[in-house]
Amino acid sequence: MVLGYTAVMNNPLLPLADPGPLVAVETGDGSFTLKQTDGVLHYRCLQGARTESRYVFLEGSGLIAQPAPWTVLELGLGSGLNFLTTADAFLKQFPEGELHYHTLDHLPLAIDLFRSLHPERNTDFPELVELLAEVLVLGREQDVVTRSFRGVHLTLYATRWDQAAVPADLNALAAYHDPFGPRQNPECWTPECFAWVAQRLAPEGRLATYAAASEARKAMAEVGLWIATRKGSGFKREMTIAAHRPELLDGLKLVKRVMRDRIPAGPPPGTRPRDWA
Numbered sequence: 294m295v296l297g298y299t300a301v302m303n304n305p306l307l308p309l310a311d312p313g314p315l316v317a318v319e320t321g322d323g324s325f326t327l328k329q330t331d332g333v334l335h336y337r338c339l340q341g342a343r344t345e346s347r348y349v350f351l352e353g354s355g356l357i358a359q360p361a362p363w364t365v366l367e368l369g370l371g372s373g374l375n376f377l378t379t380a381d382a383f384l385k386q387f388p389e390g391e392l393h394y395h396t397l398d399h400l401p402l403a404i405d406l407f408r409s410l411h412p413e414r415n416t417d418f419p420e421l422v423e424l425l426a427e428v429l430v431l432g433r434e435q436d437v438v439t440r441s442f443r444g445v446h447l448t449l450y451a452t453r454w455d456q457a458a459v460p461a462d463l464n465a466l467a468a469y470h471d472p473f474g475p476r477q478n479p480e481c482w483t484p485e486c487f488a489w490v491a492q493r494l495a496p497e498g499r500l501a502t503y504a505a506a507s508e509a510r511k512a513m514a515e516v517g518l519w520i521a522t523r524k525g526s527g528f529k530r531e532m533t534i535a536a537h538r539p540e541l542l543d544g545l546k547l548v549k550r551v552m553r554d555r556i557p558a559g560p561p562p563g564t565r566p567r568d569w570a
């Protein structure tokens with residue numbers, strides 16, 4: 294079944310890409326993701342959407358090993374799979390704890406499309422699916438929506454990241470950087486975007502993304518983040534993890550040194566950063 298994907302244009306001048314008509318497809322681990330009907334774009338990897346979500350974001354960010362409370366900042370709610378994966382793991386580990394999950398998406402999914410993904414397969418807590426469904430519906434009318442189930446607080450900013458009122462002192466323990474790639478969403482892979490994320494990342498937090506492109510890593514490095522590489526999920530060769538301090542990336546392979554003395558002044562005229570990967 295192909296369902297419409299109507300943009301919520303909070304700002305009618307938004308120049309951002311709309312992926313167009315989407316369809317739910319089953320992936321290698323039995324979970325579902327969304328795929329463009331007339332293109333190659335898909336929300337999660339087809340080898341296993343749930344597996345990728347857990348491996349790249351929940352484990353890659355190191356969040357799974359952290360004590361409660363957890364605060365997450367996600368760029369790109371999409372199908373909500375990362376939220377369900379994270380909230381399900383949290384409630385199993387910390388039945389009495391607090392999870393603050395802040396997520397952004399300027400195109401909250403239509404509810405029928407969300408239901409067609411069989412989200413109930415991704416959690417043992419049906420209440421989390423209903424929480425997400427309610428937030429998606431309200432996010433098509435309001436810029437900011439918060440709903441809670443037990444200690445799980447889900448806030449959706451239904452705008453593009455550079456218009457979202459996410460507190461600058463959020464102190465996220467994990468940043469899930471999960472927009473589409475630089476070709477579809479170039480505005481999400483710039484130094485400006487990573488500066489915005491880094492400002493909201495706790496001193497001990499980690500940013501995780503499926504991406505490994507050197508341009509994306511350069512943009513992260515430019516804002517002072519340290520960067521490490523890790524094997525990617527499924528057939529992907531690499532993914533990226535970033536943090537404010539190198540010791541937070543212990544056990545991983547650092548891919549470059551951060552040129553801290555060049556920030557925010559930038560490189561001296563006529564020089565080029567020589568140690569970028």
Ligand SMILES: C[S@@+](CC[C@H](N)C(=O)[O-])C[C@H]1O[C@@H](n2cnc3c(N)ncnc32)[C@H](O)[C@@H]1O
Nearest residue numbers: 369370371372373374375398399453454472473
């Ligand atoms: C790969 S999908 C996210 C997948 C999702 N995290 C999941 O678990 O299914 C990328 C999402 O990022 C959103 N997005 C792209 N550019 C954005 C921007 N500038 N601001 C906010 N959201 C954006 C898209 O609308 C899309 O839903």
